[in-house]
Amino acid sequence: MDAAESDGTLPRLGDLQLDEVLPHPSGMTHEIAFTSGSIFVVAADLVAAWE
Numbered sequence: 001m002d003a004a005e006s007d008g009t010l011p012r013l014g015d016l017q018l019d020e021v022l023p024h025p026s027g028m029t030h031e032i033a034f035t036s037g038s039i040f041v042v043a044a045d046l047v048a049a050w051e
Contacts, residue, residue, distance in 0.1 A: 013037040023048045 014035030021030050028048035032039045 021048055023050065 016034055018033035026042055027044040028046050030041045
């Protein structure tokens with residue numbers, strides 16, 4: 001998780017800008033982007049496939 005808050009408080013990520021699940025060589029990625037930060041997950045125990 002990456003956030004703009006650096007003063008030790010809980011991050012305020014702001015408004016949601018992107019929520020995307022994509023295939024990845026290890027399984028899948030899930031990117032959630034906000035105006036002031038982001039969360040990026042790579043999961044090997046789930047598989048995303050577009051057919």
